[in-house]
Amino acid sequence: MTASFVIQSLAPEHDRLAFSCGVDALDRYLQNQASQDVRRHISNCFVASPVESAAIAGYYMLAAASVPVLDLPEAETKRLPRYPVLPTALIGRLAVDRQYRRRNLGGALLFDAIQRAARAEPAVFAMIVDAKDEDAAAFYQHFGFMPFANRPMSLFLPVATAMKLLKI
Numbered sequence: 342m343t344a345s346f347v348i349q350s351l352a353p354e355h356d357r358l359a360f361s362c363g364v365d366a367l368d369r370y371l372q373n374q375a376s377q378d379v380r381r382h383i384s385n386c387f388v389a390s391p392v393e394s395a396a397i398a399g400y401y402m403l404a405a406a407s408v409p410v411l412d413l414p415e416a417e418t419k420r421l422p423r424y425p426v427l428p429t430a431l432i433g434r435l436a437v438d439r440q441y442r443r444r445n446l447g448g449a450l451l452f453d454a455i456q457r458a459a460r461a462e463p464a465v466f467a468m469i470v471d472a473k474d475e476d477a478a479a480f481y482q483h484f485g486f487m488p489f490a491n492r493p494m495s496l497f498l499p500v501a502t503a504m505k506l507l508k509i
């Protein structure tokens with residue numbers, strides 16, 4: 342990850358109000374909803390902060406999910422037993438504050454999410470994301486995520502493939 346940032350769980354001391362990524366819904370979610378979702382075990386929230394600062398430079402949400410095996414391309418599943426669904430980790434939201442863009446922080450947050458999923462005790466077959474628009478989808482595709490055939494704004498990346506690509 343970028344040397345001057347630390348990624349950790351969202352905590353009360355983090356300055357949620359100052360976060361501004363340019364997408365109101367993502368700013369408001371962090372300010373008003375994220376800690377409630379964490380408390381209710383619906384999703385976890387991880388934030389990147391400059392070292393020794395309470396500022397939030399970027400954040401993402403990570404939750405357990407599943408995907409019907411028939412939604413995945415046969416090439417990804419042909420060597421697997423015929424399970425109806427496969428376990429996944431959902432990156433619900435991911436955003437970087439405008440003043441920290443294009444410093445590899447978005448990539449570092451994605452890398453952190455994949456590492457956590459790869460280490461998780463419940464096994465995770467693939468990472469999945471719902472991109473909010475084509476620009477966001479292009480960001481994920483840049484890192485090897487592939488669109489589902491039947492819903493192109495949802496993308497997946499098998500954890501085994503990610504570990505090879507990212508040399509985890």
Ligand SMILES: CC(C)(COP(=O)(O)OP(=O)(O)OC[C@H]1O[C@@H](n2cnc3c(N)ncnc32)[C@H](O)[C@@H]1OP(=O)(O)O)[C@@H](O)C(=O)NCCC(=O)NCCS
Nearest residue numbers: 435436437442443444445446447448473476477479480483
């Ligand atoms: C998308 C977003 C998270 C990218 O964050 P960032 O920190 O600026 O991105 P990075 O600096 O880590 O970029 C990493 C790589 O992705 C590429 N990239 C960044 N944004 C991209 C985009 N929209 N499309 C294609 N590639 C993109 C960069 O060129 C960089 O490539 P490189 O490693 O070859 O140089 C940020 O622009 C953002 O928060 N946008 C608003 C919210 C949003 O759209 N979230 C997406 C999920 S809903």
